[in-house]
Amino acid sequence: MRYHNITKDDMLNGDGLRVVLWLAGCEHHCPGCHNPVTWNAEGGLFFDEEAKAELLEILERDYISGITFSGGDPLHPANIREVTALAAEIKAKYPGKTIWLYTGEVWENICKEEIVQYLDVLVDGPFAEEKKNVKLLWKGSSNQRVVDVQASLKENRVILHCEDYEEGENHAQNSEIS
Numbered sequence: 725m726r727y728h729n730i731t732k733d734d735m736l737n738g739d740g741l742r743v744v745l746w747l748a749g750c751e752h753h754c755p756g757c758h759n760p761v762t763w764n765a766e767g768g769l770f771f772d773e774e775a776k777a778e779l780l781e782i783l784e785r786d787y788i789s790g791i792t793f794s795g796g797d798p799l800h801p802a803n804i805r806e807v808t809a810l811a812a813e814i815k816a817k818y819p820g821k822t823i824w825l826y827t828g829e830v831w832e833n834i835c836k837e838e839i840v841q842y843l844d845v846l847v848d849g850p851f852a853e854e855k856k857n858v859k860l861l862w863k864g865s866s867n868q869r870v871v872d873v874q875a876s877l878k879e880n881r882v883i884l885h886c887e888d889y890e891e892g893e894n895h896a897q898n899s900e901i902s
């Protein structure tokens with residue numbers, strides 16, 4: 725598995741202050757993608773033990789709400805197995821931290837994957853340029869959904885984590901791309 729960056733104290737990709745792992749590899753190739761450099765699964769850096777230790781060290785901090793997997797697509801065939809193992813480890817080790825994941829896949833296609841049991845929130849669907857709206861909360865286009873994963877699994881239907889907009893907030897800089 726390869727990645728482009730680890731960002732800490734991130735406020736743009738989920739609730740609270742988060743650590744974000746930006747993975748390499750995406751097959752969706754959405755027109756208008758803000759991050760096409762991440763499409764190549766061979767790009768970026770090898771996610772080695774040192775990178776993992778850096779990630780976990782940031783997660784240890786009390787003020788960090790959790791981790792967000794983004795990219796690229798964390799569910800790309802080159803990533804899904806290792807991201808699943810990492811999410812499982814983080815959920816077991818830090819049960820109080822939340823796990824968010826951005827993917828170009830839609831919920832209906834991936835809700836039976838093992839990884840969803842470890843996720844709190846999944847932002848799904850490809851970025852659609854014609855549906856782009858910079859005021860949307862946690863997502864780039866209106867076709868995407870911010871899914872409450874555990875509630876959705878329980879009720880066997882999509883339950884949203886939050887409304888599309890937050891009063892008084894301007895998320896014009898939301899860096900959601902997956």
Ligand code: SF4
Pocket residue numbers: 750751752753754757758759760762795796797827828849850851901902
């Ligand atoms: S917007 Fe996201 S899903 Fe679409 S090509 Fe870019 S990284 Fe992939």
